[in-house]
Amino acid sequence: MINPTIPSIQATFSHVPNSETLAQLVSTTSAWVVLIAAPTTGYLLDRYARKPILLAAVIIFGAGTSVAFFLDSIYLILATRIFDGIAIAAINVTVPTLITDYYSDGRRESVMGYFTAATSGGGVIAALLGGYIAGSIGWRYIFLVYAVALLFVPFIIRYLTEPDVTKTTSDDEVGRIEAAINIVRNNPAWLLISIYVLVLLAMLTTNLVQIEVPYYLTGGLDVGDGQVGIILSSVSLVAFAMSSLYGQIKQRLRHITIMALSFGVSSVGFIAIATFDTLLPVYLGILTSAVGFGLILPAANDWVAKVVDPEYRGRALSGVTMFMYGGFALSPFLPNPLIDAFGRLGMLRVAGVFLAVVALGLFGLWFRSRDISDEETVLADD
Structure with missing residues (x-):
């Protein structure tokens, strides 16, 4: 605002x-x-x-x-x-x-x-x-x-x-350091860290749509400020729609599959933005990126909540918020070296390729998890 x-x-x-x-x-x-x-x-x-x-x-x-x-x-x-x-x-x-x-x-x-x-x-x-x-x-x-x-x-x-849950844990005298050790010992710490990193990467790249794409729209495509505002508002509307559908999507797909598809779809959007030089396909690319990013945050919060013990839930979920805003805070600065090296469109293209690499990595982990033994099925699904 x-x-x-x-x-x-x-x-x-x-x-x-x-x-x-x-x-x-x-x-x-x-x-x-x-x-x-x-x-x-x-x-x-x-x-x-x-x-x-x-x-x-x-x-x-x-x-x-x-x-x-x-x-x-x-x-x-x-x-x-x-x-x-x-x-x-x-x-x-x-x-x-x-x-x-x-x-x-x-x-x-x-x-x-x-x-x-x-x-x-x-x-x-x-x-x-x-x-x-x-x-x-x-x-x-x-x-x-x-x-x-x-x-x-x-x-x-x-x-x-x-x-x-707070009534049963409020009298717990476990210190902050010991609690952190317990989170690592009793919960899949590697998985939590991976989710946090995915949130950071998602917020870094999605904020490029809000920060860098308007420069391309006004400077390269001669789009007026009023149209830019409408375009950016429609991005939030698409994210709103996808987040609203998350519960239905989750009934059919696993967390890691949703993450992989989200990054993959967003990569297509970024590559489209950087490839075309007319407004309609660029606008469709912007909306496509929003389709992917709209699912990442609900998936991350839901995934973390599912795999962490209730007594550590607040601390674990705080990591999602911290890395989300970390991505927002870093997004105005980190793209600058790429812009200097490749130009603004080149930077967006690099971002699209990077998102595609992340998606492929997640799909690879998903295929690998299908071979995990029954004893590890719950962790694999999470």
Whole structure:
């Protein structure tokens, strides 16, 4: 929601040294905070309780961020983005953890897909709403929208219950280091790390559509800014649709198969973007990439939740959020060497080939897992 306002924020504080960089940090600071706050949230969820943490996160999100409306210093506005990062980390870790606590099997898979779909749908609304508010009444009013989150507080208090799993583990005196050792010893650590890496790679590449593709659309294909906004909004709509269908897809496919297909489909989209020089096939390539990326996050959350012991679920799921925002935070910087070497289209082509290699590797692991003995079938499926 803030991204459309960055030029206006920069213009307002143009008298401040490095105003352009500071305005961009208004958008990106929270992503870096999430990297620290997500694992801390996971520990607190497993050590204490779920509901109070979600409640505190929503209050921080609504009150701590919206106060920026009243501030006349860009440095103080940046400080409020720290609250935003803390709240985002806590919400994005606590919600999938609660979903896993409340639901099981096919119902859990469907609801996990709805959670990711809500995130994508929120992205569409936020982009459109942010652009409208910034253009009509001023960028400061963007921050007041965050206060709407406070309306959810009474519903959280009234309708959400504390899961039984936290009641049985809250008295556990296992320290943080010992808990980490237990996660590695009692859970498939290699699998968790692999899922986290896949999330990081997915977010790195999917964010290229939001950051780098618009340059190609406006500079190479002479697409107007308004059309670019519609195109990027449609990407979120496609991701919304695919995430909503995750529960049905998971009934027919294994996690590793979904991941392999997702990366494979996304690679086709990137290669199409970099190959064609007319709008229609490029647009279809953009939508194709969104089809693949829309399934990766619900699959990752669901996969991690399935293979980890309940008492470590919060910490394990925090890794998905941490690596997701790590990919967002790194995506503006990591493509630069490839752009310098191959140009923007060449970089997108390299990204497409890389995604194809990841997909082939996952398909190879899937074929190999079919030969695993019956005793290892559960792990292979997960």
